[in-house]
Amino acid sequence: MTVHEPSWDLYRTFLAVLREGSLSGAARSLGVAQPTVGRHLDALEQAVGFQLFTRSRDGLTPTEAASELRPHAEALAATAASLLRAASGHGSAARGAVRGTVRVTASEVVGVEVLPPILTGLRREYPELVIELALSNRVEDLLRRDADIAVRMVRPSQEALLAKRVCDVVLGLHAHRRYLDRYGVPADLQDLANHSLIGFDTETPAIRGMLARAAGIRRAMFALRSDSDLAQLAAIRAGYGIGICQAALAARDPDLVRVLPGHFELALDTWLAMHENLRSSRQCRVVFDALAAGLAEYAQIQYGTRP
Numbered sequence: 001m002t003v004h005e006p007s008w009d010l011y012r013t014f015l016a017v018l019r020e021g022s023l024s025g026a027a028r029s030l031g032v033a034q035p036t037v038g039r040h041l042d043a044l045e046q047a048v049g050f051q052l053f054t055r056s057r058d059g060l061t062p063t064e065a066a067s068e069l070r071p072h073a074e075a076l077a078a079t080a081a082s083l084l085r086a087a088s089g090h091g092s093a094a095r096g097a098v099r100g101t102v103r104v105t106a107s108e109v110v111g112v113e114v115l116p117p118i119l120t121g122l123r124r125e126y127p128e129l130v131i132e133l134a135l136s137n138r139v140e141d142l143l144r145r146d147a148d149i150a151v152r153m154v155r156p157s158q159e160a161l162l163a164k165r166v167c168d169v170v171l172g173l174h175a176h177r178r179y180l181d182r183y184g185v186p187a188d189l190q191d192l193a194n195h196s197l198i199g200f201d202t203e204t205p206a207i208r209g210m211l212a213r214a215a216g217i218r219r220a221m222f223a224l225r226s227d228s229d230l231a232q233l234a235a236i237r238a239g240y241g242i243g244i245c246q247a248a249l250a251a252r253d254p255d256l257v258r259v260l261p262g263h264f265e266l267a268l269d270t271w272l273a274m275h276e277n278l279r280s281s282r283q284c285r286v287v288f289d290a291l292a293a294g295l296a297e298y299a300q301i302q303y304g305t306r307p
Contacts, residue, residue, distance in 0.1 A: 006047040008080065013040035014052065015073040018066065022059040078146050099128035100283040104291070105147035109229035111135040113249055115151070118294030122287065129283055148284050149274045151291065154206070156273040163273040166292045167299035170247040171266040173259040178239040180257055186242070189216060189263050196241030198232050201225040213266055247302035270295055 016026035017037065027034040045052050052069075053060040062070070084101070106115060111133055119131055134147055150156075156163045179196075186192050199222035200207050211217065219225065224235050236243045242259055244266075250256040272292055278284040 006044055008076065010040050010044040010047070011073050011076050012080075013037055014044055014066075015070070015077055017041065017053065017060055018062055018070055018073070025059075097128055098126045098283050098286050101130040101132060102149065102283050102287045103132040103134060103147045104149045104151070104287065105134040105136060106151035107153065107229065108135045109233060109246070109249075110151055112230060113233070113246075114295070114298055115291075118291060118298075121294070122290045126283075126286060129286070131287070148278055148281075149272060149288055149291065151295070152271045152273060153268045155269060155271055161273045162276045162279055163271055164288075164292060165269055165271050166295045167270045168267045169270050169299060170302045171244050171268065172247045172250070172261060173242055173264050174236055174245040174247075174250045174256050175242040175259055176237060176239040177255045177257055179241060180259075182239075185257075186260060189260065192217075192221065192242065192260075196223040197221050198224045198226075198235045198241050198243030200232075201227045210266060217264075248298055248300075251301045270299070 013026060013030065013036075016029050017023065020026045020029055023034050023037045023041075027037045030037070041052065048065075048069075050065050051063055052066040053062055055061075081103075104115070112135070115133065119133070122129065122131070132147075153169065155165070183195060186195055197217075199217070199219065201219075203211075203219060224232075224240055226232055226235075232243050233245060233249075235241065236245055236256065237253070245256065247258065250258065272288055272295070274284055274288055
């Protein structure tokens, strides 16, 4: 008997059920009828030869085998999305235009506070260019094509990536004037114990690396803890207390004041990275160069100058 290789539609449905936890949720996310989702699962189970889900009151629970297949299905999804993005720009060079879709990933605070003006300028110059902006503090896998271009605060370690160091981003302690007017300015790092501090909740490896350079600052000192950089920034702006903020970002707001600049400062390398296979993609090259120039200009604000 001839066994036909499962189509991509079956894997896409499988991944949707994994993410949504039910046939109905997967049907909504895919824009298909629920019976279609059921048929796709049955067909995939028949093709692979084992059960992928068990049914319960809470929905569908993936089997151990399904969990093992998940990263492969996610890799297929990322590759398919990357293929469509590459195809979207096909033929643009012949017409002399830059068009198509480029997926950029960055941290939340960079994506919300830093990139929009850069991307706006890019849009004005290349109106046929479409940007997908994926915001996450986890390091996206460019080799798996989760994104085309990544803005990272660590040096990329994967050899198949085209990487460029664009600037240093300086981090410092900052507070709103309202807070400092009410509670005073700390005299030194030891005086921080008498203030409301804003910081992280979960100690990740990246944070542990920062703490090694952070002159005794620890999680137990924080009066407000959050793993969202945007939430920390909002708390600083609201006058909740003293927190770590990018100096260039704070320099845009005259009400945000640098605290203890001579005692506390961290500099983060800022890198751009993309897969080396995208070097010949005109739309990716245009976005890469625009981000490099825009981030370098942004970094100059922390020194009170512009290039």
